[in-house]
Amino acid sequence: MEYPFSKIENKWQKIWNERRIFNPDESGPKPKYYVLSMFPYPSGILHCGHVSNYSIGDAVARLKMMEGFSVMQPMGWDAFGMPAENFAIQHNSHPRITTEENIAVMHEQFDSLGFGFDWDREISTCRPDYYVWGQHLFKKLYEKGLAYRKKSWQNWCDSCQTVLANEQVENGRCWRCHAEVEQKEMEQWFFRITKYAEELLDFSKMIDWPERVVTMQKNWIGKSEGTLVRFPLEEGEKSIEIFTTRPDTVYGVTFMALPPEHPLVQKWLAEEPDNAELHEFCHKVINEDKILRSAEDTTKEGIFSGRYCLNPLSGHRVQIWITNYVLMDYGTGAVMAVPAHDQRDFEFAKKYDIPMLLVIQNPEQNLSLETMQEAYIEPGINVNSGPFDGMPNEEGKEAISRLIEEKGFGKTTSTYRLRDWGISRQRYWGNPIPVINCPKCGVVMVPDEDLPVLLPDNVQVGKTTANPLLSVPEWLEVKCPQCGEDARRETDTMDTFVDSSWYYARFTDPKNAKMPFDPEKTNYWMPVDQYIGGIEHACMHLLYARFIGKFMRDLGWLEADEPFARLLTQGMVLKDGAKMSKSKGNMVDPGYIIDRFGADTLRLFLLFASPPDKDSEWSDDGVMGAFRFLNRVWRLIESNLEPIKRGLKLSPDSSEISASMRDLRFSTHSAVKKWLEDSLERMQYNTAIAAAMEHLNNCVAVKNPEALSEAELAVFAQACAVLPKMLYPYAPHVAEELWQMLGHETLIHEDGLPEYDERHLVRELVTYVVQINGKVRGKLEAAPDADQEELKTQALEVDNVKRSLEGWTVKKVIVIPGKMISIAAGK
RNA sequence: GCGAAAGUGGCGGAAUUGGCAGACGCGCUGGACUUAGGAUCCAGUGGGAGCUUCCCUUAGGGGUUCGAGUCCCCUCUUUCGCACCA
Known part of the structure; x- marks a missing residue:
């Protein structure tokens, strides 16, 4: 017989909702706890x-x-974003319609699983009551100088009229239409996350973030300390600014390496429209596949610009080269090349026959430029470095940097790998950037009273690949709020990461129509005590959310320095060792499992399959195992209901009980102890569930409860009675039902955690293992606190130990209290 | 290439502080019961042998220790992250 899971699950979902146990406010006496799992994109399929x-x-x-x-x-x-837009195109519908339909479907599926969500707080990023505050936030960022517009190079597909992400470019061609992708400089909106780079490196407020994620974020931010140096151009007023971590090698600079995207190079290109060679090279490099271009084994290429700059320290002439191996995005977008002491520069100089200069000498073995096969990057002594000759280069770093600063050639500073966050998307289904572009006034923010800028519904998605917003003149064409002349709305929408970078705060006051959220409520709930989501968001989402959190703090909107105190990165569910995906055809439909075995079984199986932060392997048989377990608990309690209820009224503490019932009592208390540790401290739910299974096996071993003495019956009853509580966090419906069957009027959580009594964890006799040279040779029973000398003697008396020791001399005997006696013996 | 994590039965996994390796579940083997089930119950289940006993076993090799899955060194494999970072 199967337990009636379907009836039970409906029943308790209804009761929980009626009693509003998942709908807390700020008024109660209990301390708050905010649990947040990353919200999903509403795909419509659970x-x-x-x-x-x-x-x-x-x-x-x-x-x-x-x-x-x-x-x-x-x-x-x-709910915003390209997948939703594509979904609508596929279904020949409108994203607003398909998205709302999908949300309704998924909401129902969540309900059927019995998750304890506070649906009064439901938000959807595509609804104006949410995105209006995203626009508000944008304006605040703009006011504080943290949102700005700048030109940046983008992958552009002319036939689709759209910008492509790096991974949407395949061998230099558009992934959709296979037209050639070109690099285009476009005006884009950015958020100045780099202003918070230093603070984002401070992880001290995160109690329990996985080390892995912290390391990934540190690498992503990529702080490096060094010196900014300006090299004046030989002709004209300008100079090239470079960043170096090796100021000790400044005297060894023999050329400058600039990427073609560098503004100076762009200027020269404009000045020399007839320099075909230069134009051709720059065009080629700029349009190289970005991933390929940054790959390690790409051949270094370059072209001499015909220009020179001057080394500010030595006064030497320095050739300026345009190359493919320097990145515009990092540092100042220009590199001082020291071929003698940097391998990349060395290779480049060899290839193009550029002079080298040795400025650090190996103290062990004299180097000479003629014989060097590779750059010398080890520590050494500065040479050819003017006043710094003879100085160890580590000291030279500091001394030369100081001189540069004193002479006004540059300064000591840090740069970060982290780049400002480009938020512009040429897409329809996103939050409109609340900006009007006026031919006279330039960028004008939409006034507060005109917010939100509503996303117009009357567009046809999929008819054109260009941004559909361009096709809605009545939306596009507006009067400038400043001068009243004809102007146009900004048609870029925001990256969906903007929506998810502050949603945790909106949840604390989701219906507020006057402000993003009331600080009083937000400060009550924030920070999120436990955040849960995939490791794939380690850098982007989690960093953006931390950044916006800090920005909102600086605005005075909330107090918390960090939005997420604890983070758990959950593993993926795999099937046959691979991620489940439509394309692989290895999807499992949770709906079917719920119908056939119930939500409790599905949830229990998934939590039991592996620790929460590890990937887990789907197994149909494993689901059956979880189902069998729940049925066994059900049968145990249902078939012994009367004796258990009777036993619960009796005292289990009498010593007049059999040894096997003492073992059962021990099992009850030790299982609860392990369960509490694994559930609360270690968050290792698979072993918490294993503890419950093991204890169930011990309970089931009692064959005839009717024959037990009163004290024994009490032990048995208590043993059975802890099971519903141990199930509750993992299989809540069946747990509540069993709890009620046992005669309780409360809900389980109202009664609290299961408890154990240390007194029942003390055993009179324990098994000591006797080892000889690390091998088990015998066992003996003794009290856990038995006298050590006594134990040593006993151990040597064990038959098998005696036999094994024949012809050997005992050198040492070690007693590990309560566990083992270890004998070291030799010939 | 750099960095991080990992490698344990037929499978998922356990072993929390250096202390009986394989908890718990799946699968498998044998048996019981039978209203014949995706049921339940009992026994067994790392490998090997001369089977009350002994040997081997946590990717492979070495080391420290009375004692190593756990600590140290080397090698291999896998996964993830970063990748010309100046």
Whole structure:
């Protein structure tokens, strides 16, 4: 017989909703706990990854409810973005319609799983009551100089009239129409995340972030300390600014390396329209595949610009080269090349026969330029370096940097790999940037009273690949708020990462129509105590959210320095070792599993399959195992209901019980102890569930409860009675039902965590293992606190130990209290 | 190439502080029961042998230790991240 999961699950979902146990406010006496799982894109199809992810969040939430917290676990929809736009195109519909339909479907699926979301707080990023505040935030960023427009190079597909991401470019061609992709300089909106780079490197406010994610963010931000140096051009007023981490080699600079995108190069190109060679080279490099161009084994290429600059320290003439191996995005977008001491520069100089200059000598073995096969990058002594000759180069770094600063040639500084966040998207389905471009006034912000800039509905997606917003004149054409003349709206929409960079705060006050959120409410709930999501968001989303969080703090909107105190990065659900995906055809439909075995079984299986932060392997048989387990618990309690209820009224503490019942009592208390540790401290739900399974096996071993003495019956009853609580965070419906069957009027979380008694964890006798030279040779029973000398003697008396020691001399005997006796013996 | 993590039965995984390797689940083998089930219950299940005993076993090799899956060194493999970062 299968337990009636379907009836039970409906029943408890209804009760939880009626009693509003998932809808906390700020007024209660309990301490708050904010659990947030990353909100999904509403694809319309629930997959096992969702179930796994949100089962973890729900386990956290329910455990914290049992622990006595007022738990808030909100849910919403990351509803803007290209997938939603493409979905609508495929279904020949409008993204607003398909998105709302998908949300309705997924909402229902979440409900059928019994997740404890506070649906009163539901938000959807594509609804104006949410995105109006994103526009508001944009204006605040603009006011503070943190949103700005600049030209930047983009992959442009002329036939699709759209910008492409690096991964949408395949061998220099558009992934869609296969037209050649060109590089185009375009005006784009950016958020100045780099202003917070230094603070984003401070992870001290994060209690429990995985080391992996912290390392990834540190690498992503990529701070490096060095010196900014200006090399004046030989002709004209200008200079080339470079950043170097090796100021000790400045005297060794023999050429400058600039990328073709560099503004100076662009200027020279304009000045020399007839220099075909130069134009051709620059055009070629700029349009090289960005991924290929930055690959390690790409051949270094360059062209001499015919111009020189001057080394500010030595006064030497320095050739200026245009190359393919310098990145415009990093540092100042220009490199001082020291071929003798940098391998890349060395290779380049060899290839193009550029002079080299040795400025660091190897103290071990004299180097000479004629014989060097590679750049010398080890420490050494400065030579050919004017006043710094003879100085160890590590000292030289500091001394030369100081001189540069004193003479006004540059300064000591840090640069970051982190780049400003480009948020412009030439797409329809996103939050409109609240800007009007006026031919007279330039960039004008849409006044507050005109917000939100509503996304017009009357567009036809898919009819043109260009931004559909261009095809809505009544939306596009407006009067300038400043001068009243004809102007046009900004047609770029915002990156969806903008929507998700502040949603955690909106959840604390999701219906506020007057402001993004009321600081009083937000400060009550923030920071998020436990954030849960995929590792793939380690750098982008999590960094953007931290940045906007800090910005909102600086605006005075909230107090928390960091939005997410704890982070758990959950693993993926794999099938046959591979990620489940439509293209591989290895998807499992959670809906089918719920219908056939129930939500509790599905949730339990996914949590039991592996620790939450590790990938797990889907297994149909594993689902059956989870289902069998729940049925066994059900049968144990249902078939012994009367004796258990009777036993619960009796005292289990009498010593007049059999040894096997003492073992069962021990099992109860030790299982609860392990369960509490694994559930709350270690967040290792698979072993917490294993502890419950093991304890169930011990309970089931009691064959005839009717024959037990009163004290024994009490032990048995208590043993069975902890099971519903141990199930609750992982299989909540069946847990509540069993709890009610046992006669309780409360809901489980109201009654609190299961408890154990240390007194029942003390055993009179334990098994000591006797080892000889690390090999188990015997066992003996003794009290856990038995006298050590006594134990040594006993150990040597064990038959098998005696036999094994024949012809050997005992050299040392070590007693590990309560565990083992280790004998070291030799011939 | 650099950085990080990992490698344990037929499978998913456990071993938290250096202390009986393989908890728990799946699968498999044998048995019981039978209203014949995707049921339940009992026993067994790392490999090997001369089977109450012994040997081998945590990717491979070495080391430290009374004792190593765990610590150290080398090698291999896998996964992830970064990748001409000046």
